[in-house]
Amino acid sequence: MNLSNLLNKKFILFDGAMGSMIQKENINTLPELLNLENPNLIRSIHKKYIEAGADIITTNTFGANNHKLKKYNVDSDLIIKNAIEIAKSVQKNNLIALDIGPIGRMIEPMGKMTFDESYEFFKKQVIAGEKYGADLILFETFSDIYELKSGILSAKENTKLPIFATMTFSDDKRTFTGTDIKTMISVLEGLNVNALGINCSLGPDKMGSLVDKLVKYSSTPIIVQANAGLPDYKNGNTIYNINSNEYNEHTKKLMNKGIQIIGGCCGTTDEYIRKLNNSRKQIPFKPVFDKNYSFISSYSKTYDVSKNIHIIGERINPTGKKKLRQAIIEENMEYITNLALKQKEEGAEILDVNMGVPKIDENKLMIKSIKEIQKLIDIPLQIDSTNIEVIDNGLRYYNGKAIINSVNGKKNSMEEIFPVIKKYGAMVICLTLNEDGIPETMEKRLQIAKNIENTALKYGISKKDLIFDFLVLAVSAQQNELYNTLSTLSYVKNTYNYNTTLGVSNVSFGLPNRKILNRTFLAMALQAGLNLPIINTSSQDMMDTINSYKVLANIDKDCKKYISIYSEQKEEELKNETLEYCIENGLKEKTKIITIEKLKNTDPLEIINNILIPTLNKVGDKYEKEIIFLPQLIQSAETAKIVFKEIKNKLPDLDSSNKKDKIILATVEGDIHDIGKNIVKVILENYGYEIIDLGKDVACNKIIEKIQDSKAKIVGLSALMTTTLINMENTVKEIRKKFDDIKIIIGGAVVTKTFANSIGADFYAKDAREALKYLEKVPLN
Numbered sequence: 001m002n003l004s005n006l007l008n009k010k011f012i013l014f015d016g017a018m019g020s021m022i023q024k025e026n027i028n029t030l031p032e033l034l035n036l037e038n039p040n041l042i043r044s045i046h047k048k049y050i051e052a053g054a055d056i057i058t059t060n061t062f063g064a065n066n067h068k069l070k071k072y073n074v075d076s077d078l079i080i081k082n083a084i085e086i087a088k089s090v091q092k093n094n095l096i097a098l099d100i101g102p103i104g105r106m107i108e109p110m111g112k113m114t115f116d117e118s119y120e121f122f123k124k125q126v127i128a129g130e131k132y133g134a135d136l137i138l139f140e141t142f143s144d145i146y147e148l149k150s151g152i153l154s155a156k157e158n159t160k161l162p163i164f165a166t167m168t169f170s171d172d173k174r175t176f177t178g179t180d181i182k183t184m185i186s187v188l189e190g191l192n193v194n195a196l197g198i199n200c201s202l203g204p205d206k207m208g209s210l211v212d213k214l215v216k217y218s219s220t221p222i223i224v225q226a227n228a229g230l231p232d233y234k235n236g237n238t239i240y241n242i243n244s245n246e247y248n249e250h251t252k253k254l255m256n257k258g259i260q261i262i263g264g265c266c267g268t269t270d271e272y273i274r275k276l277n278n279s280r281k282q283i284p285f286k287p288v289f290d291k292n293y294s295f296i297s298s299y300s301k302t303y304d305v306s307k308n309i310h311i312i313g314e315r316i317n318p319t320g321k322k323k324l325r326q327a328i329i330e331e332n333m334e335y336i337t338n339l340a341l342k343q344k345e346e347g348a349e350i351l352d353v354n355m356g357v358p359k360i361d362e363n364k365l366m367i368k369s370i371k372e373i374q375k376l377i378d379i380p381l382q383i384d385s386t387n388i389e390v391i392d393n394g395l396r397y398y399n400g401k402a403i404i405n406s407v408n409g410k411k412n413s414m415e416e417i418f419p420v421i422k423k424y425g426a427m428v429i430c431l432t433l434n435e436d437g438i439p440e441t442m443e444k445r446l447q448i449a450k451n452i453e454n455t456a457l458k459y460g461i462s463k464k465d466l467i468f469d470f471l472v473l474a475v476s477a478q479q480n481e482l483y484n485t486l487s488t489l490s491y492v493k494n495t496y497n498y499n500t501t502l503g504v505s506n507v508s509f510g511l512p513n514r515k516i517l518n519r520t521f522l523a524m525a526l527q528a529g530l531n532l533p534i535i536n537t538s539s540q541d542m543m544d545t546i547n548s549y550k551v552l553a554n555i556d557k558d559c560k561k562y563i564s565i566y567s568e569q570k571e572e573e574l575k576n577e578t579l580e581y582c583i584e585n586g587l588k589e590k591t592k593i594i595t596i597e598k599l600k601n602t603d604p605l606e607i608i609n610n611i612l613i614p615t616l617n618k619v620g621d622k623y624e625k626e627i628i629f630l631p632q633l634i635q636s637a638e639t640a641k642i643v644f645k646e647i648k649n650k651l652p653d654l655d656s657s658n659k660k661d662k663i664i665l666a667t668v669e670g671d672i673h674d675i676g677k678n679i680v681k682v683i684l685e686n687y688g689y690e691i692i693d694l695g696k697d698v699a700c701n702k703i704i705e706k707i708q709d710s711k712a713k714i715v716g717l718s719a720l721m722t723t724t725l726i727n728m729e730n731t732v733k734e735i736r737k738k739f740d741d742i743k744i745i746i747g748g749a750v751v752t753k754t755f756a757n758s759i760g761a762d763f764y765a766k767d768a769r770e771a772l773k774y775l776e777k778v779p780l781n
């Protein structure tokens with residue numbers, strides 16, 4: 001069987017779950033170890049799937065990476081070798097996919113693993129996969145697109161194997177880190193995977209609207225491998241709620257929508273796959289076709305730039321900007337991220353990032369600033385450099401599909417830039433100049449554009465990823481030529497539907513009152529077909545021109561955006577840069593400075609209660625409403641910790657001879673929220689209590705052990721999520737079973753007095769102050 005004879009020609013059928021089949025045997029070991037310990041079991045599972053009709057069987061290697069295997073003292077190479085040998089021993093006319101799941105650690109900025117570390121784990125796996133004879137690589141069940149990108153790059157750079165990649169989505173139609181279907185498609189197609197799609201988490205009955213989006217936007221064959229519904233635990237067994245007949249019926253509907261590759265995920269067995277095998281023979285196959293979207297994206301936001309007008313903010317470019325230049329030299333990332341944030345607030349939808357200061361390590365600075373900006377800001381970036389190494393690294397570490405600024409019609413420019421664009425996936429600004437400079441006539445500029453387009457095509461880059469810049473000249477010096485630029489713009493828009501950009505403000509160079517010329521030229525250029533203006537978003541004139549143009553050109557439907565901008569005064573938070581604003585936007589340096597200043601004349605508890613908690617509540621609300629996503633939530637939390645650290649520094653140290661009772665504090669198991677618990681800790685310490693802080697996500701038995709060891713008589717528990725209240729309840733129950741003289745205080749945003757009474761806690765404290773009041777009067781035995 002040959003993949004290229006199958007792919008996009010007929011329905012391809014994958015196998016079903018490996019884990020669920022293993023569980024049926026009541027085996028309780030790491031599944032990957034069974035490749036060494038019980039190869040016959042794995043062999044028999046593969047056999048069942050082959051007999052059921054699977055075209056592709058998946059190796060038992062989902063977690064076979066050296067992070068997960070570390071504690072078992074076995075290398076991923078050995079596990080993969082055995083897994084592929086087992087699959088090969090039963091292989092008939094079918095292909096073998098090397099199965100790769102996430103590493104099991106969060107990648108930066110959400111966790112501590114770097115992009116490069118993640119890449120190295122995957123590299124070992126993919127090299128082994130190719131060495132021992134896998135036919136393709138299946139990256140599956142990913143929820144972080146950045147981690148998936150590191151895996152795909154490791155496969156592209158170290159093997160020649162075809163790559164399939166699927167991500168797992170929640171009910172809210174995003175992955176857990178905020179990526180939606182369009183963004184996944186934009187990034188994965190940029191990376192040139194051979195098939196992409198969704199797996200796990202939801203049953204096929206819940207995947208309809210996700211599949212509609214996949215079919216609408218993907219130009220790459222689509223895989224769907226659903227779970228057999230939701231898992232339920234009965235008598236120690238995991239039961240899935242969709243049987244094979246129901247699964248088959250739901251999957252048939254998905255196949256009819258126009259997907260190309262099917263298979264099963266958790267809870268499915270050979271019975272499910274057999275039914276899908278029969279169904280695929282009855283359903284007409286629809287091959288995927290090129291959708292031609294000009295997508296660019298961050299990790300959570302995607303625009304089709306060929307539609308509508310998208311503003312590129314030009315201000316992260318040190319040319320002529322002394323302060324930014326200095327900030328770049330000093331690696332002052334906060335200055336740079338602040339500039340990014342301001343432009344976003346002003347209406348930029350894409351940000352140009354240029355680190356071109358002579359005699360600095362531009363490469364290092366570009367990587368650093370991209371990482372910092374993408375931590376805080378969720379709009380796509382444009383990587384701006386003349387240095388190919390900088391462009392290469394910028395694209396490598398960017399979490400999304402960026403724009404590159406720029407290539408031009410010179411042979412060496414195209415030879416250098418296009419392979420990099422093709423490798424990582426990006427759009428690229430194409431300057432219509434060549435070895436002879438900027439041509440004066442429209443015909444010559446168009447010839448250059450056509451040459452760029454044709455050369456790009458040879459590298460496998462299509463027109464949809466090109467943005468043409470017909471170059472703005474100063475009207476003071478080249479009045480005729482400038483007019484030429486506008487007519488070229490209008491001609492190419494109407495004839496070729498090219499994406500176009502212009503650095504608008506060059507037009508007024510050398511003339512007085514530049515503003516008037518800039519904004520008038522901008523309006524003319526927009527009318528001529530400019531769809532990606534590069535402008536200074538702090539110029540109200542320019543923003544007003546674009547906002548009003550969008551109304552007049554029937555783009556801003558029902559004038560909605562216009563009204564929202566101009567009908568009432570916008571919050572002027574931005575100008576004030578309040579502590580609230582800095583926490584919300586993750587501005588750490590500024591937060592520290594403002595907190596220190598505020599603490600000079602404000603009570604620390606007032607800062608906590610009136611600023612810190614309300615701001616985190618606001619952030620939590622925005623997170624719930626999907627206005628911001630997990631990486632931004634994390635940045636706010638990290639910034640809130642800075643406020644807290646300063647508050648702690650400010651509180652006086654107490655004389656240790658004065659210590660009162662011992663109190664054990666913990667956030668309950670499953671819950672990693674500890675900001676509130678830490679506040680309680682500091683306040684109580686400040687009043688002389690000796691705190692034994694067990695940290696967050698603390699298992700009940702650890703608390704019990706500590707009570708025994710320390711002889712503490714008070715336990716304080718914190719929980720922030722409805723889902724962890726049950727662990728709080730269990731912990732209280734277990735403490736009560738073992739000790740009859742312990743006072744238990746509970747608190748946290750989801751806890752109530754009624755809940756405290758219902759689980760037998762002694763006291764519910766709304767905040768740290770209430771906890772303190774209770775402790776001051778409670779009699780201890």
Ligand code: B1M
Nearest residue numbers: 617620672673674675676716718721722747748749767768
């Ligand atoms: Co998350 N989170 N979070 N989060 N987070 C909430 C709680 C959430 C309500 C946000 C939302 O959706 N609106 C939601 C829970 C929904 C639910 O209930 N089911 C949520 C979620 C879903 C999640 C994740 C699952 C997100 C994800 O990964 N997809 C994940 C959880 C992972 C896990 O725990 N297993 C997650 C992660 C995080 C961050 C890591 C990013 C970060 C925490 C960082 C940290 O704590 N080190 C974070 C944050 C910051 C929040 C919000 C925005 C703020 C929490 C906070 O620190 N508040 C929160 C939304 C919100 O609460 N509005 C949210 C400020 C703090 C001072 O208040 O802790 O209530 P609080 O403490 C107060 C009082 O309650 C009391 O005193 C304190 C001050 O006076 N108190 C006690 C607390 N403990 C006490 C103990 C006592 C006495 C008083 O005696 C012992």
